Amino acid sequence: MTVHVLGISGFYHDSAAAIVSDGEIVAAAQEERFSRRKHDPRFPQHAINYCLGEAFIETSELDAVVFYDHPLLTLDRVIKSLLTVAPRGRQQWMKAAPSVLGVKVHVERFIRKALGPNVPVLFTKHHLAHAASAFYPSPFDEAAILTIDGVGEWATTSIAEGSGSEIQILKEIRYPHSLGLLYSAFTYFCGFKVNSGEYKLMGLAPYGEPRYVDLIEERLLHMKPDGSFRLNLEYFGYLDSNRMTNERFSELFGGPPRPAESRITRREMDLASSIQKVIEKVLLGLAGHARELTGKRNLVMAGGVALNCVANGVLQRKKLFDELWIQPAAGDAGGALGAALVASCRYFNVPRKMNSQGRDSQRGSYLGPSFSKSEVRAFLDRENYPYEAVGDSQQRALKIAQVLSEGKVVGHLAGRMEFGPRSLGARSILGDPRRTDTQVLMNLKIKYRESFRPFAPTVLAEDCSKYFEMEGESPYMLLVAPVRKERRLEMDLSRFDQGNEDLLEVVKQPRSDVPAVTHVDYSARVQTILRNDCPAYYDVVKAFRERTGCSAIVNTSFNVRGEPIVCSPQDAYRCFMRTEMDLLVLEDCLLFKKEQPRWEEEDDWRNRYELD
Amino acid sequence: MTGETDMNLTDQTRDDARLEEFFNKQLVPIAEKLREEEAQLLALEFSDSESSWYVPYVDVGPEVFSFDVDQLEQELRDLWRDQQDAVLLELVKSLENLARDLYRDSEDGDDVSPFVYVMF
CATH class of the missing domain: 3.90.870.20 (Carbamoyltransferase, C-terminal domain)
Structure with a gap:
């Protein structure tokens, strides 16, 4: 009997579905492509329908539906975050609680409502899903795994090692210290939209001079020789407000954030250039430590920060690893694929399917619908x-x-x-x-x-x-x-x-x-x-x-x-x-x-x- | 339709009031108590006192698991008891009640501001 596992991500942004049958990636798609709503965070019903159709199966044939995140640990972080800043943070609570308590802890109900009361529903953890999305489709039997994003449950950065069907997370950096949030803070400050404007910031960087690097390293980010880092939260707003940065951040960089759609000035160009250099430096530090820690010759990566292709290019040219493979859906959408793969391999014990030609098994990432x-x-x-x-x-x-x-x-x-x-x-x-x-x-x-x-x-x-x-x-x-x-x-x-x-x-x-x-x-x-x-x-x-x-x-x-x-x-x-x-x-x-x-x-x- | 809209507004107002009350009457007093005790729930230090900012991965439960909202109360209790966050146990029942009451059949609504996405 074929083991069919459907992975889903969503309820935050970029919801998606992916289906894995007997360890093979059959289909994957983001909900936005069907709903026509950019970064659609809603339950990925259309993407699920497509995946089931592509696999030629009914919901009753699913061995499990796996969600890519642990709602309890996310709630744990939200509450502890608020307790750290309260009585500040009220706005955040009012905005977030209906989603965290009204939706996320009810994911199992949403899934059963959509797919039937008897469908088996499972969960995995955010960075494990990212790690699985990077390692299992890669062409490597063994690899160090680096996942870096804004935050998933508590982790913002994880170093793991993969071997065959095994994935072992070794170390992590925890919220609120986050490379993804640091980059998003600069994205916001430069007048771009968080979660979609990061690419613009990266594209803007070559126009500027990295004249703020020292300031960022002195005031905002403390990095250890082993690549680990912490942020100075005195400059950021995301712990206790609905803003990524605060007044101190503005004072540090000579004025308030650039209003969206206004003229881009030299300051934004130089900030973009500077934060890009910092991201590259931290990434090299993290990768270097992953190499030392695991002794692996190959590296795989996922998480939103792995979409920073400029930093990826720097990493590749440094040759810290023999080979580098990055999950093309490195953001949260890829978590759906990772969730399906980790359940297939680790819960149902389906052997990992590697490409017999020595290539990856992502199929060129052409995993969505076609039209005859x-x-x-x-x-x-x-x-x-x-x-x-x-x-x-x-x-x-x-x-x-x-x-x-x-x-x-x-x-x-x-x-x-x-x-x-x-x-x-x-x-x-x-x-x-x-x-x-x-x-x-x-x-x-x-x-x-x-x-x-x-x-x-x-x-x-x-x-x-x-x-x-x-x-x-x-x-x-x-x-x-x-x-x-x-x-x-x-x-x-x-x-x-x-x-x-x-x-x-x-x-x-x-x-x-x-x-x-x-x-x-x-x-x-x-x-x-x-x-x-x-x-x-x-x-x-x-x-x-x-x-x-x-x-x-x-x-x-x-x-x-x-x-x-x-x-x-x-x-x-x-x-x-x-x-x-x-x-x-x-x-x-x-x-x-x-x-x-x-x-x-x-x-x-x-x-x-x-x-x- | 008007009736439904009015009902939704009523639900929204009631939910907001409950969330405000929870924040003011439960979260804030516990936060103040924790502050008095100098207890830290988030690691915010920014100094040279440690050689590394990595923390070892702590395996909280299995890699793949089941979870439904009926388990919320017990699992939160277990989690916070294990972490010796005893003071948080006072919040469990209220959180469970809020989760039950805030559930909506439909997830349609305002998009969440991207600036609070760390809360998800």
Whole structure:
């Protein structure tokens, strides 16, 4: 009998479901992709339905549903936190109690209500779920495991070791001392939204100078030689208020937090640069200690901080470990997968399934829904949307490559949707990296987001070293690497260095022969691709190389600012028509914008998405 | 619909009053008592007195386990008794009552502010 375990995460943010059958990852998806509500924290009913459908099972066939967090220990932390600060903290209590006491301790009831009264419901612990999500799908039989996030129950950082099907957590750093919360505090202070703006802060860092590093290390963070750290809570607001930072923090950095959507000043750039350097230093310390403690040659990571691909790139280049593998859904959504895997391996004693080819068993993270060619055509025919069906994948790739080479922008939906925050070609917007205007065009007219934000390249794995100073693969876009020196172009930053804070002036300057994917510090967040990963996407990149000689293309998530990444052909078409994309690829169908009927909506769709 | 909305508002007001009361009449006095005793529930020191800020992992129960709200009272008691947080035991019954009363069939409602996400 097959053992089917459904893992779920949620009730905080980014709820998700994942199903593991006989130790094999069958499906995983975030609820937001179905509900169309970004970072949807609600019970992941749609994601569960999808997972059960993908596994071809009924709820009665589930051996267990596993929640990724321990509600009792979370309540323990909340109460002890409040007792430390009361009578302050009243606002937090009023806001949090209905969720902690009204929802989280009732998770079992929610699950049974949704899936039936007889479904077995189990729980695991937050950092164990993260650790499992990192270790079990990795290609390593043995590894050190590092999980770093905001907080899960009490832990904020855990060092563990994995061997075969065993995971042993060895040490941890506990709340309120948290690298994730430290980074979120700076995210908030720089005017970005906590839990979604962290990527913006990372993208802003190369524009600044790390002039606050010493101040941060003197006042905010105390780090020991073994990489362990504590925060000076006198500067943070999250213990006793609804703010991440407090007045002392503002005084330390020369004024109040930047209001959201206001002009970004040199201060925010320098703060972003500084906290990035600090995060990198702490990560290296933690990883170094994990190596000493476990003696393992390989490292796996998960937790929200593991999405800091700049720090990951630094870690990889330091070569503290032979190999590094990071769970692509490193945030809380990945906890659903980890919960399913840990229950499968440790509770039901199903042997861990490793990839026989020596690769990971994450399946390229293409774990979400797919839509057949006939489903796509049925949708297009029903709506009477003009399309050209190109059945031959090579021919189709050549046509797409031609459009890209003309400087046009392509929405690309092919195969199963990605699990995790990054688009890896299955739900991506593609562009020509060689053009100096691509970054501005795609940011302002396609994504409707801040102009400073960089774009990432997908590069054929076999040609990666021709473009980037990176060894090995980066299939999940979780590593940042320098663009090769010979490809770089000198920039004139004299006006910027003299105090002009117009980021567009920097953004518009060519930085390399692939400027759209070269950040201002000559770095790039690289995705390498092999044909086995996503054949249709690989063929597009390869055809682009054949046409232009360039082995890389711009790959950004298929959505606009504030919108979840598209899931279905309907979502993709809607997003395509709302933006200035030129071509939409839905499996084997090509839809040119100029041939589409006029798109009309009753109201301004931009108002439906809360800015992230 | 109006009746439902009114009922929800009534429920909300009642819940808020209970939460306020719990905070003011139970949490605050215990917090003050703990402060008088110089008891620390969170490690907040920021000094050089220790060589490492790591703590050994303490296995609280099995890796995979069952839990439902009916176990809340007993499990909280066990947890706080084991941790010698005896003063917290005074809160257990009220927390159990709050959990029972705050439960809603639907989880729809305001999004939680991201700035209090450490509370989850």
